[in-house]
Amino acid sequence: MTDTTPPPFFKTGLKPATRFAIFALSSVILMLADARFGYLDPLRQVLAVIVNPLQHAVNAPVRLAGQVGAFFVTQGRLRLENDELKEARLRLSGQLMEFQALQAENAHLRALFKARERYGTRVTLAEILYSERDPFARKIIIDRGSLHHVVPGQVVVDEVGVVGQVTRVYPGVSEVTLITDKNQAVPVQNLRNGLRAVVFGSGQDGSLTVPFMPIHADLQPGDQLVTSGLDGIYPPGLPVATVLRVERNAAYPFARITCLPVAGVDRHRQVLVLASLAPAPPPRPQPVEVSRGKR
Incomplete structure (x- = not known):
């Protein structure tokens, strides 16, 4: 064991x-x-x-x-x-x-x-509500209408110059056609030499044109164009545009003149509506001479 x-x-x-x-x-x-x-x-x-x-x-x-x-x-x-x-x-x-x-x-x-x-004249401060939906028109809607004493034909400006013109009036709002619209015309005058012309909107790129101006007309780039006041709608002396280009071609009778608007037609929210100019007095009737025949 x-x-x-x-x-x-x-x-x-x-x-x-x-x-x-x-x-x-x-x-x-x-x-x-x-x-x-x-x-x-x-x-x-x-x-x-x-x-x-x-x-x-x-x-x-x-x-x-x-x-x-x-x-x-x-x-x-x-x-x-x-x-x-x-x-x-x-x-x-x-x-x-x-x-x-x-x-x-x-x-x-x-x-x-x-x-x-x-x-100097009575003006109304207005705010731009929106632009027209028509892509071929240059129009805006402001928040002043007939209730605020706005009438068609009044001039719309900003602190620099002309923006457009009131074309339709409703009770609370109004339609303003900008000077860049193709159907808008403004009589102007060249500050440098007093030459008168009519400025139209191009309706495309925000520029202005001066049609039917002879090629020998004294217009140069940089000239300042102001309202002439000849139409009785736009007060005289309001800045409108600056001449950008002047193209002259001997093959055409008219020069091609392109201008840029002075006012901020597409930049600001507030504008001024100028009161309408006083209507011009009607012309006096001319006395009618009645010839008396010999008795």
Whole structure:
């Protein structure tokens, strides 16, 4: 029958109690010597140098996990801050555009109020509601009508010059035909030499033309054209257009003259409606001489 009991741990030597006492006493002596004289400092430094790479290797996964977590947290925070900054930029951009629009409108209104004093006649401030839907017409609708004493034929201007003419009147709104409409004509006069002409709208690119002008007519680029007042509708001296090009061809009897309107016909929201000119007095009837026959 075999013996299955394990062999004793210490087969020879001192007893365990004696060994424990020796090791305990040695430990106490080493601790006292180290505390009093520092004999183990070199050994401790050597062990620290040996253990330091192991500590770094053990702490590397923990440190890497912390860095990865911090990276994703930072990325999420940066993305959130970036979205907030984009939203704030869009909001501020919209407010800036609104402020610039209000600033431009305010400047335009101040110029209109100054123009009221310059025109001298009774004027009505009107706001453009919308443009006509006909792509071949240059017409706008303003928020003044017969209830505001607006009548057909009145001249519409801005702070610079002529915009158009009232062609239809309703109780609350009116239709204004711009001077760039192809069916609109304005009698003008050249400020430089007094030459009279009639300006028509082209109806396409916002320009004006002066048809039926002889090729030898004294018109030059840069000439200022103002209303002549000969038609009894437009007051004299209102700026209308500036001559842009003058094309002369000996093969044609008339020059091709292109002008640009002075007023902002397609830019502003507010305009002035000038009061109608006083109608010219009717001509006096000429006395009829009755010849008496000889008796």
